[in-house]
Amino acid sequence: MEFTDTIAAISTPVGMGGISIVRVSGDNAFEAMEGIFVRPGGKRFADAAANSLSYGHIVGDKGEIIDEVLVGKMVSPHTYTTQDTAEINCHGGLSAAKSILSLLLEKNVRSAQPGEFTKRAFLGGRIDLSQAEAVGDMISSQTEMFARIAAGQIAGALRERINGITDKILNLLSQLEVTIEYPEYDIPELTENQLLFALKDIGQDIEELGKTYKKGEIARNGLKTAIVGKPNVGKSMLLNRLLNEEKAIVTDIPGTTRDVVDELIVLSGIPVKLMDTAGIRQSSEVVEALGIQRSLAAMETAQLVLFVCEACNPPAEEDREILSKTEGKDRLILLNKCDRGVNGEAMAFFEKYDPILISAKTGEGIDKVEQAIVDFASQGSGETTQCALIVNERHKALIDSAAQSISRAVDALEGGLPGDLIEIDINECRNRLGLITGETADEDLINDIFSKFCLGK
Ligand SMILES: Nc1nc2c(ncn2[C@@H]2O[C@H](COP(=O)(O)OP(=O)(O)O)[C@@H](O)[C@H]2O)c(=O)[nH]1
Ligand SMILES: [Mg+2]
Missing domain, CATH: 1.20.120.430 (tRNA modification GTPase MnmE domain 2)
Incomplete structure (x- = not known):
């Protein structure tokens, strides 16, 4: 694999910003800087100490000043790529970094390919593929x-x-x-x-x-969390409440939510992908029936199910059905609309499931739901930083x-x-x-x- 030539690229996003960094790495990296980088008193960059920052100017062919810069000099093998590396800190914006890169490309340096600096770190044996x-x-x-x-x-x-x-x-x-x-x-x-x-x-x-991987997947893609329940229990209102936004349509007409709405929220640094679903019930209406199928599918793929019922009414037949459908899943039972009072029969029925009393309308109990989601996502994880x-x-x-x-x-x-x-x-x-x-x-x-x-x- 190609390793002998010297490569350069702009390593910061192109656009407005305080500084931009042009990185050049390879055997010819320091040599390439001579002639375009002028230090006070005519000192050579080659003589600058290892792991130092040098002040000076980048100049064009006719000696005109392109930018005032600080250049980091990192000497092989203790560099990002394991090869000699210079990092030119110039002013941000669209122009300076581009001009500096084109000057370098005239000095026996070629444009780096995506990821090529890190690839050299790998090929040079500093890091393995998992680190890269x-x-x-x-x-x-x-x-x-x-x-x-x-x-x-x-x-x-x-x-x-x-x-x-x-x-x-x-x-x-x-x-x-x-x-x-x-x-x-x-x-x-x-x-x-x-x-x-x-x-x-x-x-x-x-x-x-x-x-x-269970934890790793949550970190990468978010904890897949499905909000399920029969129509009109307040699933969409709960989604909006957790999002702090009016995302899903909330009405008192049962069967309003027809498709799965998904949104990402971050709770204590943990990404959570919330899916609001159509209320589950028997329906002969075609679109609603399709929506219900999707609810069931979302429930299947979810890592955590938020099962919403009403606190203010006795459990309905549909609630019992959904309860048994979610039996094998990790789930939280949420008794919503507690602002309308708590029904004794509902409490007695759900008691053994450790329900959380909430009101999507007033916000009561929502903090407990958030905490329960965080606890679920971080269970058994301990310290994440040091762990493979x-x-x-x-x-x-x-x-x-x-x-x-x-x-x-x-x-x-x-x-x-x-x-x-x-x-x-x-x-x-x-x-x-x-x-x-x-x-x-x-x-x-x-x-x-x-x-x-x-x-x-
Ligand atoms: N009083 C009260 N009403 C609620 C609460 N949550 C939802 N609702 C009402 O219940 C109805 C259905 O809400 P919605 O979120 O569309 O239910 P979904 O069908 O489960 O998505 C709407 O009229 C909401 O205003 C709540 O916590 N308290
Ligand atoms: Mg809804």
């Missing part, structure tokens, strides 16, 4: 929760975890090899029981890591197939199959994990991942 992907996550993160997780992964939390598992696998493979290849030598052999134990231990590590967490689908698919390889190996062993067949599955598992860290990734995969980055990163 986390850089992309950090840039695209829209919530505090996701940004924190990305920061942990950039620091190498996932890398360390995967490497720990890979070490166990390699250790097992080498022992297995000795047992298979040199049975005549007097080396302590791996007994079947030991092998089984080691395999199960690895399988458990992988499965535990896979489980973190699976946040992307690519990693999840690889973890799943790594786990499958191990269980195939366990089955094979228990079925009495020979050691070299088991070895194939173990190798396969190692290979899958290596695709997460990039160790076993080929050029196409690597190019594909970095091509999704933004320019200048």
Whole structure:
């Protein structure tokens, strides 16, 4: 892969702003600065100390001043890309950074491709693929929760975890090899029981890591939360209340909401994707019936269900039906319209479900609903910053197939199959994990991942 040439790009968004940064990296980076960067007293940039900022001016062909700048000098290998890197801090706006970039491009420097600086950090061995992907996550993160997780992964939390598992696998493979290849030598052999134990231990590590995806997915896409209930209980009003906005149509005509309305809110840094749905009831009206089908589908895909009933009326037949339909789901039971009074029969019926009394109209109890959603989303999570967490689908698919390889190996062993067949599955598992860290990734995969980055990163 191309690594010898010097690349440059504008690393900040183009537009109005205090400063812009033009980054140049590669063997020729410092040389390229000579001639376009003039320091007071004619000092050479080449003589500037490592990891320093130098003041001066960027000048054009005829010595005309383009901008007043500060240039960071970072010397290989302790740089973002692992190569010599200069970062020119110029004035923001549309023009200065562009002019500086074009001056550099006349100095044996080429335009960087999207993600190419980070790709060099990967190729240079400073970070692994999971860390590089986390850089992309950090840039695209829209919530505090996701940004924190990305920061942990950039620091190498996932890398360390995967490497720990890979070490166990390699250790097992080498022992297995000795047992298979040199049975005549007097080396302590791996007994079947030991092998089984080691395999199960690895399988458990992988499965535990896979489980973190639930949380990772919430951080990336938001907690999918469906608001369900029979018509007219106040689902749409609850959505509006949680959003602080009149988004969904609220009327006293049952069956108003026909389609699923979804909106993203952020509660204590946690993204929550709220879905307001059509009221569930028997309906012979075509559009409403379609809407109800979608409600049921939304309920299926939701990670959390907010089941809304009325506090002021006894439970209806539909409430009982929806209650049983949501039985297997994680759910909160919300008794709405408590401003109209609390019905004893409703309370007695719902008591064992720990209902939350609310009024979408007055706002009463809404803080409790928000807290319950936050508690649900962060349950069992502990500290997110330092933890290895699976946040992307690519990693999840690889973890799943790594786990499958191990269980195939366990089955094979228990079925009495020979050691070299088991070895194939173990190798396969190692290979899958290596695709997460990039160790076993080929050029196409690597190019594909970095091509999704933004320019200048
Ligand atoms: N008094 C009272 N009325 C409410 C409350 N929530 C909703 N409503 C009324 O109940 C009716 C149905 O509300 P809507 O949100 O459209 O119900 P949906 O069919 O479940 O979406 C409207 O007339 C609302 O004004 C509440 O907490 N208290
Ligand atoms: Mg509605």
